Amino acid sequence: MKTFGYVRVSSKDQNESRQIEALKGLVDEILIDKCSGKNADRPQLQALFQKVRSGDTVKIKSVDRLARNTRDLLEILDHLTSQGIKVIFIDNNMTFDDTPTSKFYVTMLGAVGELERSFIRQRQQEGIEIAKEKGGVFKGRPKDEELRKTVAGYLAKGSYTSQEICKLAGVSRATFFRIKKELV
Incomplete structure (x- = not known):
């Protein structure tokens, strides 16, 4: 055990x-x-x-x-x-x-966590709206070039499955496929 x-x-x-x-x-x-x-x-x-x-x-x-x-x-x-x-x-x-x-x-503890997550998203959205109103352009999170290079390297080798690349690069499937789409 x-x-x-x-x-x-x-x-x-x-x-x-x-x-x-x-x-x-x-x-x-x-x-x-x-x-x-x-x-x-x-x-x-x-x-x-x-x-x-x-x-x-x-x-x-x-x-x-x-x-x-x-x-x-x-x-x-x-x-x-x-x-x-x-x-x-x-x-x-x-x-x-x-x-x-x-x-x-x-x-109950899970519901509190879920509520906290929704508050975070709400505050984030409010901040984005304020930035836009002040004439700023919100571009989101900067791209992680290091991560993109890592995924591109594994893809270039051609010997790894998508699941293996996710594990090796430490990314979710959604992130992997988004990066893969950007690289193509």
């Missing part, structure tokens, strides 16, 4: 050390995603699904690190617990055990 740690930050620029520090000494292996928690299409989360076996444990610092969408959160937890995998949230000192009380508690 193995204990896995799962860490997620929303972007490559964010620092995951706070979460890693909380898991140190508690887990055998840590899987780290550097992408949004808006859905479950994350390379290391998918890798976690492939690695865990009945009797294993998954430890996560907080509920919002597993998902920012309540539906996805409950589906991920159901997927893991239905396979006999224990899920523990460190910040809440809570083991998700698929009981009504546990489901209620995690649903």
Whole structure:
């Protein structure tokens, strides 16, 4: 039986050390995603699904690190617990055990995470609108040329599948295919 740690930050620029520090000494292996928690299409989360076996444990610092969408959160937890995998949230000192009380508690925490995400998007949109009204041109996030070069390099070799490139480059499938389309 193995204990896995799962860490997620929303972007490559964010620092995951706070979460890693909380898991140190508690887990055998840590899987780290550097992408949004808006859905479950994350390379290391998918890798976690492939690695865990009945009797294993998954430890996560907080509920919002597993998902920012309540539906996805409950589906991920159901997927893991239905396979006999224990899920523990460190910040809440809570083991998700698929009981009504546990489901209620995690649903409430998930809803708070989802609400926080919607507030962030709302503030971001308001900031974009203000910038546009002041005559500024909002161009979005600057393109990460290093990431594009990395993906282009793997594509040029021609020996990697899309899934392998996503894993090697540390990008989601959506990001990979967007970059691939830009390169063509």
